[in-house]
Amino acid sequence: MTAESVHESTRPMPAVPADGSAPGPHGTRLLSGWFTTGRAADLTDHLDRYGPLPLDRARRGHASPLINAVEEAGLTGRGGAAFPTARKLQAVADGRGAAVVVANAMESEPASAKDATLLELAPHLVLDGIALAARAVGAREAHLCVARTRQHQVHELHAALAERERRRVDPLPVRLHELPHHYVSSEESALVRWLNGGDARPLSTPPRPFEKGVGKRPTLIDNVETLAHLALIARYGPAWYREAGTPDAPGTTLVTLGGAVRHPGVYEAPMGAPIGRLLAHGGGPSEPLSAVLVGGFFGSWLPAEQALPTPFTKQDLAALGAGPGAGVLVALPQRACGLAETASVLAFLARNGAQQCGPCRFGLPAVAEDFAALAFGRLDPDGLRRLERRVGLLAGRGACRHPDGASRFAATALRTFAADVERHLHHGPCPAVHHEPVLHVPTGSVPGPDEWR
Amino acid sequence: MALTRSNEQSLRLDRIACEGHGACAELLPELLSLDEWGFPIVHSATVPPELAAHARRAVAACPVLALRLERARP
Numbered sequence: 001m002t003a004e005s006v007h008e009s010t011r012p013m014p015a016v017p018a019d020g021s022a023p024g025p026h027g028t029r030l031l032s033g034w035f036t037t038g039r040a041a042d043l044t045d046h047l048d049r050y051g052p053l054p055l056d057r058a059r060r061g062h063a064s065p066l067i068n069a070v071e072e073a074g075l076t077g078r079g080g081a082a083f084p085t086a087r088k089l090q091a092v093a094d095g096r097g098a099a100v101v102v103a104n105a106m107e108s109e110p111a112s113a114k115d116a117t118l119l120e121l122a123p124h125l126v127l128d129g130i131a132l133a134a135r136a137v138g139a140r141e142a143h144l145c146v147a148r149t150r151q152h153q154v155h156e157l158h159a160a161l162a163e164r165e166r167r168r169v170d171p172l173p174v175r176l177h178e179l180p181h182h183y184v185s186s187e188e189s190a191l192v193r194w195l196n197g198g199d200a201r202p203l204s205t206p207p208r209p210f211e212k213g214v215g216k217r218p219t220l221i222d223n224v225e226t227l228a229h230l231a232l233i234a235r236y237g238p239a240w241y242r243e244a245g246t247p248d249a250p251g252t253t254l255v256t257l258g259g260a261v262r263h264p265g266v267y268e269a270p271m272g273a274p275i276g277r278l279l280a281h282g283g284g285p286s287e288p289l290s291a292v293l294v295g296g297f298f299g300s301w302l303p304a305e306q307a308l309p310t311p312f313t314k315q316d317l318a319a320l321g322a323g324p325g326a327g328v329l330v331a332l333p334q335r336a337c338g339l340a341e342t343a344s345v346l347a348f349l350a351r352n353g354a355q356q357c358g359p360c361r362f363g364l365p366a367v368a369e370d371f372a373a374l375a376f377g378r379l380d381p382d383g384l385r386r387l388e389r390r391v392g393l394l395a396g397r398g399a400c401r402h403p404d405g406a407s408r409f410a411a412t413a414l415r416t417f418a419a420d421v422e423r424h425l426h427h428g429p430c431p432a433v434h435h436e437p438v439l440h441v442p443t444g445s446v447p448g449p450d451e452w453r
Numbered sequence: 454m455a456l457t458r459s460n461e462q463s464l465r466l467d468r469i470a471c472e473g474h475g476a477c478a479e480l481l482p483e484l485l486s487l488d489e490w491g492f493p494i495v496h497s498a499t500v501p502p503e504l505a506a507h508a509r510r511a512v513a514a515c516p517v518l519a520l521r522l523e524r525a526r527p
């Protein structure tokens with residue numbers, strides 16, 4: 001990403017005091033240091049810009065000023081479910097005994113790059129967020145979980161943590177962990193299981209981590225971007241936070257734009273902006289679009305004409321059977337075959353289940369196989385009915401929501417690309433299936449039983 | 454929550470423990486069926502009082518203890 005690639009049409013931020021809360025151009029907050037200096041912020045840059053940790057505002061309990069501020073700010077989780085962050089903070093703070101904080105930096109979504117970008121450009125905002133959240137929930141342990149495959153990131157984060165330790169920034173040491181990297185090893189109960197000495201595979205819930213997580217303690221698990229927003233809310237307050245975004249979707253959010261946009265990459269944008277405006281951050285569509293993938297491989301396909309005017313909020317997207325997910329938007333050009341793209345993603349999701357529950361072991365591979373036949377080969381109308389039935393039976397039948405995501409992905413593809421489905425059924429694959437795919441789908445096989453630790 | 458529902462129970466299925474033996478659905482077809490691979494589909498987790506005995510039998514029949522009966526959470 002480059003500073004120039006941020007498009008003019010971004011909603012401008014209102015003027016704010018020059019005390020470090022001054023955002024970067026075009027309303028950026030988390031990435032404003034980058035726009036000012038053009039380099040990753042080290043601890044000195046960070047402290048110059050934002051000042052010391054406001055730990056006094058993060059007292060534990062019901063009267064915690066930080067939890068109240070997060071509540072008033074209306075911050076929602078950026079890891080996928082858009083759950084109200086204050087509710088989770090309060091639940092963990094109300095739990096029995098010392099709590100645990102886990103920051104989720106795994107970013108297993110292949111179409112997303114926002115967490116890696118944030119950790120590269122502003123790691124200390126995330127680390128501040130961990131320290132502040134830990135204080136607010138009364139944690140005596142803090143963990144940061146990253147993917148073992150990203151050694152450069154591991155190295156940089158070790159350096160950032162060492163620098164903070166040397167300058168005694170954090171009241172609590174943050175332990176960095178390198179986890180196996182499969183699509184579901186980043187699901188929250190998988191992090192808990194791994195931190196407790198087991199496989200990085202999801203657990204049956206309840207108990208949910210906020211009740212009984214790491215070391216059987218109440219455990220707060222938040223996405224790293226969520227924690228970075230929290231660090232800014234702790235400093236500048238909820239009214240400042242709400243100066244960007246819309247009343248029902250306040251603040252800014254990181255988005256990863258991909259596919260047929262002029263300048264793919266990670267951008268910070270106001271929440272609640274129409275999807276078309278978000279794409280304009282990356283220079284807008286580079287050619288005519290047929291559809292937009294909203295939320296990544298865990299997300300939904302929407303026809304372009306429906307997606308572009310839709311505000312990027314949980315409520316507006318839910319009405320269309322979609323959600324903001326981890327902020328991924330992939331623009332599908334008209335020349336591409338949505339069914340071929342979907343088939344490749346479903347095959348990826350099928351290989352990446354934890355092979356523990358019925359839907360992951362049988363349902364999802366069968367759906368992926370039927371979908372591949374529809375996209376690349378031949379499927380008869382009976383096959384289509386079978387596929388639709390199997391897609392419907394994935395949701396709600398696994399210990400975690402991996403099959404639910406795959407089900408929604410497949411169902412929205414069948415709906416959005418209905419005309420293509422008809423064409424493939426009657427005439428076989430379209431010529432576009434031989435084009436280079438738009439979505440970059442990682443290759444690889446089903447992880448072996450010993451590859452989860 | 455109405456008092457009349459206080460003795461209702463609900464089924465909880467541990468999807469990871471479940472191996473698809475299918476005994477549960479045979480004994481409690483009113484609430485459970487099986488997919489084409491033999492894994493349960495829960496049509497309703499709430500067990501009405503008149504099915505409580507059947508539900509207990511279904512729970513007892515699971516060889517891996519994946520099915521439990523719980524007091525319905527209000």
Ligand SMILES: Cc1cc2nc3c(=O)[nH]c(=O)nc-3n(C[C@H](O)[C@H](O)[C@H](O)COP(=O)(O)O)c2cc1C
Pocket residue numbers: 076077078079080081082083085104105106107108109183184186187188189221222223224226227400401402
């Ligand atoms: C299959 C699966 C994969 C997930 N992967 C991630 C991930 O890579 N990063 C992440 O932050 N959350 C991921 N989540 C969501 C987490 O379980 C959890 O809800 C999130 O980290 C909570 O943080 P938040 O409230 O700040 O969003 C995943 C969930 C599922 C079901």
Ligand code: SF4
Pocket residue numbers: 184201202203353354355356357359360361397398399400401402403468469
């Ligand atoms: S649904 Fe799939 S990924 Fe989730 S716990 Fe079960 S086997 Fe694992």
